[in-house]
Amino acid sequence: MSIALDILRTYRAPREVLRRRIGSREREDRALAILMGACFLIFVAQWPRLSREAFMDDTVAIDGLMAGALFGWVIIAPLFFYTLALLVHWGLVAFRRASTGYMSRVALFWALLAAAPMWLLSGLLTGFIGETPATSMVGVLALGSFLVFWGSGVVEIAKRPVAAQE
Template sequence: MSVLGDIAATYRGPRKVVRRHLAAGPREDRALAVLMGACVVVFIAQWPRLAREAHLAGEALGELLGGALMAWLFIAPLLFYGLGFVAWLVARAMGARLSPYDARMALFWALLASTPLILLNGLVAGFVGPGPGLTLVGALWLAVFLWFWVSGMAAGWRGT
């Protein structure tokens, strides 16, 4: 299935989609591609907010975009790999028999699958600005991201 089809299917049943990805076997190139794709989309989602901030502050947009590029394409992937390792350690402490790859893929896929809401959040931040609408969209994204991540971890949990 295509990436967009998988993202849409994740909103209907995240555990099934992650289980299918994990059944293909551990391939770190696929996990890295999913993570980098998610980070690129998150970077693009920042553009409206950064344009608004640059306009209101009278700053150069290029500098803000450069900082966001560095953060999302070079630093964030390292942090997500670390978070995936910590998630694996916590799952192992709870008795899970999932591999580190399973934990990473569940996290990376949750981030990529929740990018439509991240894009919406970026649009609201750029066009509406701070307020209850931005808070609502951000809370919705967080809830969906956690739902996808927990479901993905459960899909990787051996014996379920």
């Protein structure tokens, strides 16, 4: 399946798409590719806002802002998300759910990638019109879509039968 079509389908049926994305075999390379793609798209979403900040304040160079965002989203954020997925996995195991670390990672990483178009829209609006209540609302919708996708993914993992782990 196409990534773009799966992202669109996630807005309609997130659990079904995640079920298909987890698949029958663990593919850590796919999980990492999903995470890095999501982090890169969210980094790209920052460009219009950073450009506006550099234009409005001439004491701050655009290259410094971009370097900081790049370091944060492409180096630090993946480490944070791997840690967060591990904590969620441990929580599911503590409640005796049929979870694997891979399933927990894919649920989190896919939620990030599926919500990335909302982050791109938020960054674009903030770059063009600045920080307004409308751009804040789009940011809240982006965060909300991520949380809904991730929550439905965790529910999907938690409802799997214990035999699915083996």
